[in-house]
Amino acid sequence: MIAVVHSRSSRDAGLRLAHELGSTYEQADLADEIECKALIDAVISTYGRLDVLVNNAGISWPIPHDNLETVTASVWRRLLDVNLIAPWLLTSNALAALRTSTKPGGGAVINITSHAGVHPKGSSIPYAASKAALNHTTKLLAAALGPVVRVNAIAPGLVDTPMTADWTETKRFWRENAPMGRAAQPDDVADIVSALVANTYITGEVVLLDGGLNLR
């Protein structure tokens, strides 16, 4: 499997991670259509192929759902650009290479969405709507691109990452209410990515990874 780390600003962290993975590092601002294309072009030019695309980059910050004044058109555009349009552009630019993948089961796209795109909750309404749209797009693409390319999504609940470093109340809520009694770790997400890549049949699924919170 090809691993490429991309990010907007964390160059040193990206280079370190790429080094640990024995991979290469490409930097791109995924809110920029031209940089999305350049990123895919760079991967194909380096490796000559692209078998798996994991659309993980995303942005979110808390906005109370009843605070409509804060959610300007530019807030909507920022969130949709990175959380929905970038995965679309990356998939679209990668499609020719994914279609010619010789990996067992063919090319695979995995979109990291959110439980907020499955249930009406989450850090803000535009964030939840961007992830709901990406879940639906996942299913539409799976129907359109099979059997040559599989498209699935993982919808995490709360994950311990820099994004949620100061979400103390949300972490307490998860500990007290999720049957698993904790937030997910990044490895919990990575395990499902690996499983979805290895499987050669599953497509159009949104795997809810919320430690069972939805059951309560």
Ligand SMILES: NC(=O)c1ccc[n+]([C@@H]2O[C@H](COP(=O)([O-])OP(=O)(O)OC[C@H]3O[C@@H](n4cnc5c(N)ncnc54)[C@H](OP(=O)(O)O)[C@@H]3O)[C@@H](O)[C@H]2O)c1
């Ligand atoms: N953490 C959670 O509880 C949680 C829950 C559900 C879903 N998710 C989803 O999981 C994914 C990963 O989130 P995370 O928690 O790891 O967030 P994070 O710690 O904030 O990391 C987000 C990553 O996205 C990159 N990124 C953001 N904007 C970008 C842009 N315009 N161009 C290129 N890269 C960009 C960031 O790179 P830079 O640092 O260089 O900007 C960073 O590497 C996201 O899609 C998020 O919505 C997270």
